[in-house]
Amino acid sequence: SYALSQPLSLSVALGQTASITCGGNDIGSKNVHWYQQKPGQAPVLVIHRDTNRPSGIPERFSGSNSGNTATLTISRAQAGDEADYYCQVWDSSTEVFGGGTKLTVL
Amino acid sequence: QVQLVESGGGLVKPGGSLRLSCAASGFTFSDYYMTWIRQAPGKGLEWVSYITTGSAMYYADSVKGRFTISRDNAKNSLYLQMNSLRAEDTAVYYCARAWGYTSSLDYWGQGTLVTVSS
Numbered sequence: 001s002y003a004l005s006q007p008l009s010l011s012v013a014l015g016q017t018a019s020i021t022c023g024g025n026d027i028g029s030k031n032v033h034w035y036q037q038k039p040g041q042a043p044v045l046v047i048h049r050d051t052n053r054p055s056g057i058p059e060r061f062s063g064s065n066s067g068n069t070a071t072l073t074i075s076r077a078q079a080g081d082e083a084d085y086y087c088q089v090w091d092s093s094t095e096v097f098g099g100g101t102k103l104t105v106l
Numbered sequence: 107q108v109q110l111v112e113s114g115g116g117l118v119k120p121g122g123s124l125r126l127s128c129a130a131s132g133f134t135f136s137d138y139y140m141t142w143i144r145q146a147p148g149k150g151l152e153w154v155s156y157i158t159t160g161s162a163m164y165y166a167d168s169v170k171g172r173f174t175i176s177r178d179n180a181k182n183s184l185y186l187q188m189n190s191l192r193a194e195d196t197a198v199y200y201c202a203r204a205w206g207y208t209s210s211l212d213y214w215g216q217g218t219l220v221t222v223s224s
Contacts, residue, residue, distance in 0.1 A: 001167075033210035035151075042200055042217055043143075043151065048210035086151050090208045093164050095141060095153035 002091035004098035011104045012077045020101045022070040022087030030089045032070040034063060037084045037100075046085075047072060077105050108132040108213045110201050115218030122191050122222070128184040128201030128215055136179040139204040141211060142186050144197035144220075154199070155186065159206075169195075191222045 012018035141156035
């Protein structure tokens with residue numbers, strides 16, 4: 001079965017740029033979606049189909065996908081960006097999630 | 107506005123059954139794939155099952171043969187019948203919608219907690 005790998009945690013200084021990676025075999029050929037989840041809340045879609053931001057998501061959030069790695073980039077990180085982030089793809093009629101990355105804003 | 111509201115969670119003994127519901131509003135329910143995702147305490151997201159617009163059903167290996175997903179387009183509702191429950195099924199269960207295969211899960215409910223314990 002298809003697997004996605006994410007770093008368990010990442011720290012970023014306030015105002016700096018955070019890059020969260022999602023690794024998978026030939027992930028560049030798939031549509032990658034990213035979700036933000038804050039404690040006690042349901043996940044929220046922040047990037048869909050590799051690079052697209054839903055309405056209401058700040059321009060500071062961007063995505064890329066190539067080869068074996070997809071990346072979620074958060075520019076000018078704010079305290080409110082502190083959350084868990086999950087990547088997700090569809091493969092062989094299943095939905096696959098990465099293990100999640102806990103982002104800490106220092 | 108789009109709303110998804112789960113219900114039916116609770117405490118159940120190992121081997122027991124539970125039926126979750128997800129009430130949808132604010133969109134044309136029959137046009138969307140619907141999915142169940144769960145999250146064990148302190149853990150990540152795990153896909154459980156989805157049902158297509160044509161009612162084809164797909165399951166994670168961990169629940170195949172024990173869980174059954176269904177939908178009632180007339181009632182704008184999604185269901186998950188969970189049988190032979192195990193301790194490892196303890197989780198918050200979310201319903202979410204997707205436009206189709208390979209699409210994102212663009213709206214999620216707030217979740218309902220299922221606890222399997224004696």
